[in-house]
Amino acid sequence: MPTLHWIGKDKVINHHQDVPFRLLDHQYGALADGTQTTEPTGSGNRIIHGDNLEALKALLPEYEGQVKCIYIDPPYNTGNEGWVYNDNVNDPKIKKWLSQVVGKEGEDLSRHDKWLCMMYPRLKLLHKLLAEDGSIWISIDDVEYANLKLMCDEIFGAGNFVTNVIWQKNYSPKNSAKHFSVDHDSILVYARNADSWRPKLMSRSEEQNSRYKNPDNDPRGPWKSGDLSARNFYSLGTYAITTPSGRVIDGPPKGRYWVINEEKLWAYHKDNRIWWGKDGKSSPSIKRFLSDVQDGVVPQTLWFYTEVGHTQDAKKEANKILHDVDTFPTPKPTKLIERVLQLATDKDSIVLDSFAGSGTTAHAVLKLNQQDGGNRRFILTEMEDYAERITAERVKRVMQGYAGQPGTGGSFDYYTLGAPIFTEAGELNEQAGLAGLRQYLYYAETKQPLPAPSADDNAAFLGLHDDTAYYFHYQPDAVTTLNHEFLATMRTRAGQYIIYADNCLLPAEFMTQHGIIFKKIPRDISRF
Secondary structure, three states, X not given: OOXXXXXXXXXXXXXXXXXXXXXXXXXXXXXXXXXXXXXXXXXXOXXXXXXXXXXXXXXXXXXXXXXXXXXXXXXXXXXXXXXXOOOOOOOXXXXXXXXXHOHHHHHHOOHHHHHHHHXXXXXXXXXXXXXXXXXXXXXXXXXXHHHHHHHXXXXXXXXXXXXXXXXXXXXXXXXXXXXXXXXXXXXXXXXOOOOOOOOOOEEOOHHHHOOOEOXXXXXXXXXXXXXXXXXXXXXXXXXXXXXOOOOEEOOOOOOOEEOOOHHHHHHHHHOOOEEOOOOOOOOOXXXXXXXXXXXXXXXXXXXXXXXXXXHHHHHHHHHHHOOOOOOOOOOOOHHHHHHHHHHHOOOOOEEEEOOOOOOHHHHHHHHHHHHHOOOOEEEEEEOOHHHHHHHXXXXXXXXXXXXXXXXXXXXXXXXXXXXXXXXXXXXXXXXXXXXXXXXXXXHHXXXXXXXXXXXXXXXXXXXXXXXXXXXXXXXXXXXXXXXXXXXXXXXXXXXXXXXXXXXXXXXXXXXXXXXEEEEEOOOOOOOO
């Protein structure tokens, strides 16, 4: 398999493991009626303001392997300047990040090198968040398409590439184009497991259904005729046919064969499944009933603007909602993201967009929920300063428009990135708070979200997983000790016990005998 190499790759290939784990600080909950609450809404909808690399890392304890559909519209690396949404990898935030991660070598990177360095660790974390039955959809243009394809082959697996969707984004040519007027963008589609993943069928259109008629008033309903011959050789498919009118057909058209044998033909005729034309003289065709076809149609890879909108539609849509807020000129149309969600989600799926922009993905989730009564939940991350002014504001206004209607999940919670779990010196960061430390530790051990607190055990108990009970015996202002007094407070029975504390006074032989493993704080706390 071809591999992609660029300057700085060796510095970022495992960088996602070194990204500090930060907690998410809840700022407010936004309700559908326009009011705000200091308490979480419980809706599962989230907008996170902060570097999406750190935000994705912060989502792992709760969402690893849980996201059904990821849609991202990353910077295309066009080099254009002056946008509110900066589509330029020379953005100061990216340059600062590259200097910290890649080092002095980053000063010599080309625009493509910088873009790849920026994207690689983010895609690695997105891969971790993707569910086993999930898929990721990435919008891109020709500038970085080839590089992105090879990078995704490496991260998601070349065998998990599903397709490249072509979206017709423009409806008229741009005469100012230097070479060609570019009419399309690409959407790369990868599944976590392409062997088992299947897109949903698309709803049948009225135009498709209108092709079915019922000229003979068949009680089984509308039908359309299908050719009874094919080019594939069939040894029993060369017989002559006498039509009901008495006309003799010597055989199938030259170079073709009847697709069914003679016995089956007359069985179908007896069941009124063969159409001989209005006068009974025509070559036979088989009746395919609308009631027999599948509920939808297999999606195609060409998406025309007449079906999913174009860039001008997207601008008008965003401006209609954010008429009093400056927005950027290249949002995606909601109908485009709706199409993705229709193919890639169930009614209760989690949808993630880590390059949220104007919030089109959340808009599409709310709109589709309203249409089919679903309870899809969205998670958006946006690093730019407009995260609240544009991204969250659009979602608020869309929710208010759907207020009182079923199936919209009409609220969300707004977060910022909080304190890291570890200080630069490697100590536990007490500013993170005990709740955050417990969440981190349990996930680091089990790769599972922390269960709800239990009153059936002591305050140090985290949870039981795979017959192992986990305890975090920690106090910010005191030294904790694992001793017999602490063991006497434990209530959970398990085959093994992993206990974190500052010190341990239990004999090694006793711990081995009782399946106890002591881990010292913070030395033995693993980083993920």
